[in-house]
Amino acid sequence: MKRQTILRVVSKxxxxxxxxxxxxxxxxxxxxxxxxxxxGVIFGAGxxxxxxxxxxxxxxxxxxxxxxxxLIAFGLLLYAGxxxxxxxxxxxxxxxxxxxxxxxxxxxxxxxxxxxxVGITVAAVMITIFHSFAxxxxxx
Amino acid sequence: xxxILGLYNYWVVIVLMMTGFYIVISRGNLxxxxxxxxxxxxxxxxxxxxxGKVRGGTAPILDGGAETYSNPLPSVxxxxxxxVGVATTAVALALIVRIKEAYDTVEEDEIRExxxxx
Amino acid sequence: MTLLVCTAVIVTRLRNLFATVMLTGIYSFLGxxxxxxxDAPDVAFTEASVxxxxxxxxxxATLALTTHREKRSEKKxxxxxxxxxxxxxxxVYGTLDMPxxxxxxxxxxxxxxxxxxxxxxxxxxxxxxxxAVLASYRGYDTLGETTVIFTAGIAVLLxxxxxxxxxxxxxxDPR
Numbered sequence: 272m273k274r275q276t277i278l279r280v281v282s283k284x285x286x287x288x289x290x291x292x293x294x295x296x297x298x299x300x301x302x303x304x305x306x307x308x309x310x311g312v313i314f315g316a317g318x319x320x321x322x323x324x325x326x327x328x329x330x331x332x333x334x335x336x337x338x339x340x341x342l343i344a345f346g347l348l349l350y351a352g353x354x355x356x357x358x359x360x361x362x363x364x365x366x367x368x369x370x371x372x373x374x375x376x377x378x379x380x381x382x383x384x385x386x387x388x389v390g391i392t393v394a395a396v397m398i399t400i401f402h403s404f405a406x407x408x409x410x411x
Numbered sequence: 412x413x414x415i416l417g418l419y420n421y422w423v424v425i426v427l428m429m430t431g432f433y434i435v436i437s438r439g440n441l442x443x444x445x446x447x448x449x450x451x452x453x454x455x456x457x458x459x460x461x462x463g464k465v466r467g468g469t470a471p472i473l474d475g476g477a478e479t480y481s482n483p484l485p486s487v488x489x490x491x492x493x494x495v496g497v498a499t500t501a502v503a504l505a506l507i508v509r510i511k512e513a514y515d516t517v518e519e520d521e522i523r524e525x526x527x528x529x
Numbered sequence: 530m531t532l533l534v535c536t537a538v539i540v541t542r543l544r545n546l547f548a549t550v551m552l553t554g555i556y557s558f559l560g561x562x563x564x565x566x567x568d569a570p571d572v573a574f575t576e577a578s579v580x581x582x583x584x585x586x587x588x589x590a591t592l593a594l595t596t597h598r599e600k601r602s603e604k605k606x607x608x609x610x611x612x613x614x615x616x617x618x619x620x621v622y623g624t625l626d627m628p629x630x631x632x633x634x635x636x637x638x639x640x641x642x643x644x645x646x647x648x649x650x651x652x653x654x655x656x657x658x659x660x661a662v663l664a665s666y667r668g669y670d671t672l673g674e675t676t677v678i679f680t681a682g683i684a685v686l687l688x689x690x691x692x693x694x695x696x697x698x699x700x701x702d703p704r
Contacts, residue, residue, distance in 0.1 A: 296574075301655045303472065304570035306663065308494050312578045319586055347679050350672055365668045367601065375654040382655060382664040389675050393494065396682035397583055400501045403689035404590035407508060421624040430616040431655060442546055442563035453560045453580065456572070461630065464567045465638055472570075472657050480641045481568035483658040489572050489673045490659070497579045498681030504591040505688040510617060511595040523665050 282324045297390045301382065307389030314390070315397025327405050336402055339395050346392030353384045401409035418499045426453035439519040441510065445503050452496045459485040532559050547591055554585040571659050 276308035297310030354365040362369035367381025417487060435449025463485035507517055514522050557580025564573040645662055653661040663671055 300660045301657055302656055303657060304659075305488075306571065306657070306660045308490060309571070309574045309578060312494075312575065312583060316578060316582045323586070343679055343682050349673050350568055350675055354668075354672070365672070367665060368666075370697070373651075379655065381668075382653075382660065385668060385671070386660070386666050389671065392675055392682075393678055395680050396498070400505075400685045401586065401590070401684050402589060403505070403685050404508070405596070407689045407691060408590070408594050408687045418624055418627065418629065420630045421627060422621060424619055425620045425624070429613045431697055432616065433609060436612065437606055440546075441547065442595065444589070446549055446588070448582065449553060449580075450556060453557060453576070454691045456576065457563060460567045460569045460572055461563050462628075463569065464630070466630075472659075478683060480658070481648055483662055484642055486569045486572050486581050486659045487662045488576055489569070490663060493572070493575050493579055495674060495677050497584055498678050500584055501587055502684045502688070504587050505685045508594045509589055509688055517564070517595050518665050519564065 282320060283376070284319070286317050286321055289313060293317060293394075297345050298383075299388065300386055301379070307386035308393055310386075311390040311393025312397060314394040315401075318394075318398045319401045322401060322405065325401070330402065334398055339398050339402070342395035343392055343399060346388045346390070346395065349388030349391065350385055353381060353388070358379070424454050424458040424461065427457070428453075439509050441517045441519060442504075444519075445500060445507065448503075449496070449500060452492075453498065456489045456492060459489050547589075550588040550592060553588070555582045557581045557584065563623060590695075 293310045293314035296313060300306035300310070315366065318334055320331065320332065353367075353370075357366045357369055358364050360369045365381075368374035368377045370377040370380050375402035428451055430507050431447045431449075431451030434450065438444060438447065463482040464482045465479055510518050510522065514525050516522060516525075546701050558577055559578035561573045561580065564576060597635075645666065646658060649655070649658055649661045649666075655661045
């Protein structure tokens with residue numbers, strides 16, 4: 272598919288927009304529709320598109336499989352870490368009110384971090400699953 | 412008549428559910444079964460979301476001008492369910508790939524014969 | 530809605546798997562459109578990107594690794610059809626008790642939801658009520674769900690990882 276000029280050029284134009292849109296959806300999840308899952312899936316889909324058009328080797332150079340696999344765990348640890356930190360500061364597990372100087376700000380901070388963790392995990396899982404399927408086909 | 416109009420959306424969803432169910436139990440090809448399961452899942456999501464709508468409401472995002480909001484709770488549940496659904500589908504498809512490599516077929520009856528089941 | 534039903538029925542009949550995968554993508558997309566009409570933009574978003582995007586790509590990858598056509602089924606079709614019709618009839622009988630579409634006095638709209646809608650501006654301060662409920666009021670469930678996604682990713686890795694340097698073709702143990 273590398274030879275198809277139209278696909279290549281259009282993907283090069285669109286993939287940055289896709290990734291940017293994913294980041295927008297992630298951080299504006301509070302004010303409009305969106306949030307961690309949607310952003311993670313869209314981010315992952317951007318990378319999958321890159322892998323489909325430019326080949327698996329190019330995808331492997333941009334997103335090293337070992338790094339992406341460790342990101343899967345990192346997102347989940349971030350989420351659980353927020354919970355543990357709120358326990359350490361005196362509240363219950365995942366009680367965001369104690370994270371900042373007043374409860375509403377604490378909620379904002381907590382939601383932001385938690386959605387970030389979810390988004391990272393979902394994006395990394397999508398990229399990893401695609402890579403596993405494609406690598407299996409390559410090696411046959 | 413108003414009963415039919417009021418319940419019409421549930422019946423459409425039930426038809427979709429039954430189509431998905433039919434695909435799962437009547438087709439032998441494993442990939443077709445996974446697709447049927449996917450159709451079933453999506454129709455269940457539609458059922459819940461259609462239950463959450465309030466006539467005259469808007470999307471549950473707090474906005475200065477809106478009077479009534481549709482129910483946010485089904486959205487929350489279904490959001491979770493959708494991503495869990497894709498995760499399950501991915502694992503199912505990975506299993507199918509391995510089955511194909513081990514048995515060289517994805518038809519259920521051929522796999523049964525190869526396994527030697529009675 | 531009729532389009533959805535037509536797409537689903539066509540998926541049953543077709544035997545060319547490539548076409549069925551494409552139609553499944555269309556089905557998800559139409560479902561997302563309907564969800565948008567039902568005032569659930571978050572869910573429509575997720576369903577469109579997940580169903581019409583990732584799911585389709587994964588199914589196509591599976592097709593590339595397995596087969597393209599389905600064998601004509603020799604099993605008895607009428608038994609399955611009978612079972613499906615009976616289950617459908619039982620479900621329709623069950624819906625006769627359910628609240629009508631869009632009714633604001635339905636039980637689900639009068640107990641828990643008004644509390645979330647009214648209290649969340651003061652307690653959480655985030656305009657998107659769905660995110661507020663998902664990440665704050667029901668944050669523990671979301672933690673569990675992220676664990677499920679994590680587990681699915683690990684499961685696919687375990688099933689499909691292959692160390693190409695150390696395996697020879699045909700000598701691999703399928704387990």
